[in-house]
Amino acid sequence: MSRRMARWLAPPLLGLAATAAAATLSWTATPAAVRVAGPDRDYHSQPLTPPAPAAGLVPARLSWRYRARGGPPPRAWLCQADRCLRLHGQRGRASAPAGWDGERPLRFRFRLADGAGPVRVEQLRLTVTGPAPAQSSE
Template sequence: MRGAGKLALATLACLAALWMASSIQAAGSWVASAPPLTVAVPGRVASSGVLLPADPARVGGQGIAAVSWRFRLPAGRALEARLCQADRCLMLATSRGRRTAPQAWRADAPLRFRFRLPEGERRALRVEDLQVIVEHRRRAPSHK
C-alpha cells in the first residue's frame, strides 16, 4: 500500500474509533436497602425508606435502564406492591424480579417501595429485606 492509501486507511480507522467511542454509554449499577416496615391500615399506602445510590453525584445525568428488586413477606401472605420514583411507579407482581425502568427514571433520584394490604385483608404485615439493584447508563444525546 502506498503512502496516500495508508494515510486514508489510518484516517478511516481513527474516524471509526471516534464514532464508536462517542456511541459508548457509561454504565454501572448501585444497590440500596431499606429498613423493614409494617403495613397495617387497610386502604392506606405504606412507603419504605428512601433508596438512593451511595454517591448520587456520581450518577447525575444518567438514566435507569433496569431495576431488580426483592422483599420478603411472611409465608402465605400477599400485598399490593409498587416501586416508585416520584409519581411514576412499576407494579410488582412478585416479591423479587427485574424490569426495564420507565424512561423518565433518573439514577440520582430516590426510589421507594409502596405497599398496600389487599382488599379485605385486616391483619398487619411486616415486609423485610427490601433491596433494589439499579442498572444505570448515560442518556443518549437527543438529536434534534
C-alpha cells in the same frame, strides 16, 4: 477509564459495580423493613438514593426482592415521586419506566390486599442498573 478512576467507582462497601466494556453502573440499596398495617393506605420504604459515584445514573434495569411475614404479600410498587412501576411478585426484574431521573430517590410502596391482615415486609433489596453518566473532560 484510568485505573485510579476504576478503583474509585467500585469500592466494595458501596454496592456499586462498574463494567468498562459495557459502560454501565449499578447500585444496590437495602432499606429497613416496612410494617403494612391498615387497609386503604399506602406504606413507603425510606428513600433510596444512589451513592455519590452513581449520581446521575439514568435507571434502565431494576431488580428487587422482599419478603412478607405474617400474611399474604401486599401489593407492591417501586415509585419515583408519583410515577410508579407495579412489582409482580416478591422478586423480579423489569425495565425502568422512561423518564425516571437518576438524581431523584426511589421508594418501595406497599398496600394490603383486600381483606388481608397486617404484614411486615422485610429483606428489601433494590438494584438499579443503567448507562454510566457521561464524564466531563478536564
